[in-house]
Amino acid sequence: MLLPILLVIASGMAHAVWSLFTKKSRSKSVFLWSIMMISTLLLLPVLIIELWRNPLSVSAYGLLLLSVVLQGLYAWLLSRTYELGDLSQIYPIMRGTSTLLVPVIGIVALGESLSPVGWAGILCMLAGFIVLGSSGGVRNQPSATALTQAKPILMALSVGFCTTCYVFVDKLNLQHLSPLALLEVTNIGFVLGLTPAVLSSPRIREEWQANRNTLLLGAILNPGSYLLFLFAMQQAPIAHISPLREIGTVFAALLGIVLLKEQQGLKRIASSVVIFCGIVLLGVFG
Secondary structure, rough: OOHHHHHHHHHHHHHHHHHHHHHOOOOOHHHHHHHHHHHHHHHHHHHHHHHOOOOOOOOHHHHHHHHHHHHHHHHHHHHHHHHHHHHHHHHHHHHHHHHHHHHHHHHHOOOOOOOOOHHHHHHHHHHHHHHHOOOOOOOOOOOOHHHHHHHHHHHHHHHHHHHHHHHHHHHHHOOOHHHHHHHHHHHHHHHHHHHHHHOOOOHHHHHHHHHHHHHHHHHHHHHHHHHHHHHHHHHHHHHHHHHHHHHHHHHHHHHHHOOOOOHHHHHHHHHHHHHHHHHHHHHHOO
């Protein structure tokens, strides 16, 4: 069990770092599209060869198509969310929402139950979300309306919901594809979701001139983060390992405060720690 734990923690850390790069970029959609396009081109032969050697059923191809659609929606939501909010505010909400939604859906829709520790985890997460939501997300705009202030939070919640959906779909897809081939499927969906915005943007050359090094590093960390998680899902139940990936919430909050000089640092870091503790209580002991 040690290896999947280490893989998941490394996945969370890598995810936080490329998210920092995205937040610092000039055009979020161009940056995200560029770092994903590199790995998409490199991994395309892997997917083609695997599907050629092992043809799938119609239902399996349907699941792959669903993964592509969810990744495209996720990519668009992610780029918009990074345009609107601070990393230290939106990242913990995006990452924590997906962990919170699974048991809530189980309780409401399936009649499942939680232990007292699980309920404590949910309360911790809700408390962290509320504090982050009240910490203000529109910088240098003291006259921003309540709707404007809430928009980054709502977008981050939408990203979390989309993440919940594609993780479960990809868990099913691992029954038919290797992690590398499935990573390529998700890459294709991600790139397609951002392509319309990128084609209409004049800032591709500008982004590469300004952030060439971080683009290349992000091209490794972005798909590498999810690939580590896919390998971990092959070796351990998703309910056991998924919460540990969210240690990235604390790391991202620290990066946002220390490197990006975002405001209300102590409040946001404390909220991120509370959310992470809630995730662990819910996922491990709930």
